[in-house]
Amino acid sequence: MSICPRLEINKQKLVDNTKYLVDLAKKDGIEIAGVTKVFCGEKDIAEAYVLGGVKYLADSRVENLIKLQDFDCEKVLLRLPMISEADKVVKYADISLNSEIKTIAALDKAASEQGKKHKVIMMVDLGDLREGVWKTDAVKYAGEILKLDNIVLYGIGVNLTCYGGVIPNESNLGELVNIAEEIEAKYDFKFEIISGGNSSSLDLLMSNGTLGKINNLRLGEALVLGRETAYGKDLEEIHQDPFQLVAEIIELKDKPTVPIGEIGMDAFGNKPTFVDKGIRARAIVAVGRQDVNVDNLIPVDSKLSIIGASSDHLMLDITDSEHDYEVGSEIRFNLDYGTLLNLSTSQYVAKKIV
Numbered sequence: 001m002s003i004c005p006r007l008e009i010n011k012q013k014l015v016d017n018t019k020y021l022v023d024l025a026k027k028d029g030i031e032i033a034g035v036t037k038v039f040c041g042e043k044d045i046a047e048a049y050v051l052g053g054v055k056y057l058a059d060s061r062v063e064n065l066i067k068l069q070d071f072d073c074e075k076v077l078l079r080l081p082m083i084s085e086a087d088k089v090v091k092y093a094d095i096s097l098n099s100e101i102k103t104i105a106a107l108d109k110a111a112s113e114q115g116k117k118h119k120v121i122m123m124v125d126l127g128d129l130r131e132g133v134w135k136t137d138a139v140k141y142a143g144e145i146l147k148l149d150n151i152v153l154y155g156i157g158v159n160l161t162c163y164g165g166v167i168p169n170e171s172n173l174g175e176l177v178n179i180a181e182e183i184e185a186k187y188d189f190k191f192e193i194i195s196g197g198n199s200s201s202l203d204l205l206m207s208n209g210t211l212g213k214i215n216n217l218r219l220g221e222a223l224v225l226g227r228e229t230a231y232g233k234d235l236e237e238i239h240q241d242p243f244q245l246v247a248e249i250i251e252l253k254d255k256p257t258v259p260i261g262e263i264g265m266d267a268f269g270n271k272p273t274f275v276d277k278g279i280r281a282r283a284i285v286a287v288g289r290q291d292v293n294v295d296n297l298i299p300v301d302s303k304l305s306i307i308g309a310s311s312d313h314l315m316l317d318i319t320d321s322e323h324d325y326e327v328g329s330e331i332r333f334n335l336d337y338g339t340l341l342n343l344s345t346s347q348y349v350a351k352k353i354v
């Protein structure tokens with residue numbers, strides 16, 4: 001028997017997803033940065049992206065980029081660097097996303113000390129209101145960055161559908177391209193990268209066939225869960241289940257659906273309510289809120305339903321299932337992005353590549 005609970009990673013499915021999206025984007029001259037943060041930059045998993053043909057590996061944390069250092073593709077730091085980590089950023093990231101001149105100056109100093117040039121993608125805020133130089137300041141800001149000797153203004157980028165939920169379209173991505181062209185004309189150079197966002201830009205690419213002069217996308221969720229994120233649609237051509245949670249049944253009994261006695265609070269201080277469905281077959285599986293946000297787990301056996309969970313126990317109603325579950329049987333779950341993130345960071349959940 002394999003260890004439970006475990007996050008099972010089907011590497012071939014991840015390679016398939018990557019290859020499909022890399023090829024799709026390539027038709028429009030777009031290179032993919034494979035985003036590894038949702039699986040904490042684990043090298044053996046990230047290898048699937050490399051096999052699938054991504055040009056860059058990208059993560060929001062330097063700790064994760066360190067795990068990826070043996071791959072010979074360029075590494076991108078996605079989260080704006082902290083000034084306190086400038087040395088490490090220059091050491092382990094070839095490229096970083098930036099919006100603060102004070103930070104870029106610190107990177108310039110670190111690069112000088114390490115005898116390196118550090119590449120910067122200037123992030124522009126087109127209205128989603130997470131990171132980025134405000135769009136009307138972008139041209140001037142680029143001029144400031146270009147004054148630094150050890151910094152290469154390598155690209156310009158935008159992040160959408162993260163905080164504000166703004167959907168990428170021809171108008172806002174067109175605006176990014178316009179800003180890029182204005183900067184190129186004014187300072188007489190060419191951006192290597194014009195990065196048009198994350199998995200939320202895929203729907204536009206797939207419906208339009210083009211994103212204009214955008215030549216880079218940073219994809220995480222689309223690769224790991226086969227889904228675009230502007231509307232949350234599954235991409236039918238690829239897999240939604242390269243990652244699954246597997247947990248083990250530790251109790252299996254018929255029980256009533258309404259507790260017996262006066263109802264106070266549950267383990268998390270909420271007053272629970274119940275619908276009487278009579279006696280039902282219930283399974284307890286050994287996984288709980290300590291490991292994962294159980295509310296978004298999707299049982300692969302669609303006849304199972306989640307009744308509730310405490311820190312270490314997940315209760316399932318298995319009455320309608322056609323499978324003969326026993327104590328010791330394994331139950332599989334499909335995942336959403338947040339749930340996958342929880343599982344990746346949980347020290348109680350084993351990771352197994354199959």
Ligand SMILES: *Cc1c(COP(=O)(O)O)cnc(C)c1O
Nearest residue numbers: 035078159198199218219220221
């Ligand atoms: C996480 C992240 C991405 C990837 O987003 P997905 O929706 O998972 O594709 C891209 N860019 C930045 C800056 C990020 O932080």
